Amino acid sequence: MITFRPAEATDAEAMAEVQNAIHRAGLRATAVDAGVMRERYLDSKGEVACTVAVRDGEVVGFQSLKRAWPGNPYDVTIGWGIIGTHIRPDAGRSGIGRRIFVITLAAAKDAGLRHIDATIGADNAAGLAYYAALGFIPYREGDGAIPHRLDL
Numbered sequence: 001m002i003t004f005r006p007a008e009a010t011d012a013e014a015m016a017e018v019q020n021a022i023h024r025a026g027l028r029a030t031a032v033d034a035g036v037m038r039e040r041y042l043d044s045k046g047e048v049a050c051t052v053a054v055r056d057g058e059v060v061g062f063q064s065l066k067r068a069w070p071g072n073p074y075d076v077t078i079g080w081g082i083i084g085t086h087i088r089p090d091a092g093r094s095g096i097g098r099r100i101f102v103i104t105l106a107a108a109k110d111a112g113l114r115h116i117d118a119t120i121g122a123d124n125a126a127g128l129a130y131y132a133a134l135g136f137i138p139y140r141e142g143d144g145a146i147p148h149r150l151d152l
Helices: 009-024 035-043 096-110 125-133
Strands: 002-005 047-055 058-069 083-087 115-121 145-151
Touching: 002 096, 009 047, 009 058, 009 083, 035 047, 035 058, 047 096, 047 115, 058 096, 083 096, 115 125, 125 145
Parallel strands: 083 115
Antiparallel strands: 002 047, 047 058, 058 083, 115 145
16 A cells, blocks of 8 residues: 655655665666755755655655746746656556656645646656656757646
């Protein structure tokens, strides 16, 4: 059984392990540590929502939604949402992504966001399929990535 809850500071190690499992599977370029998770997802001033998926007491995935800020690395319009989804490969294709997005979408609407960007690596077939299934569409050129948007 999968449960969902807001990410907490104590989840930093487990969230890093999710991304590192993705890295070990060859689906992410670099490994990370708990400090990176705190900086990017847990202590971020622009965070709208960060939700973890838990199976048998273990974090197996998370989804982050931030409000775009000046100079963001994705060149997303200020005020839009920026989403990132990270699911352990051994937990993929189990409905976690769709279920966690319901929570994130509600948070986006509550925060008054009108658009959400998902910038996906051009070689990430699973990520491209996931966001397309949620209704995201490509909207501009990217450098090695394909920026997608969802209008709310």
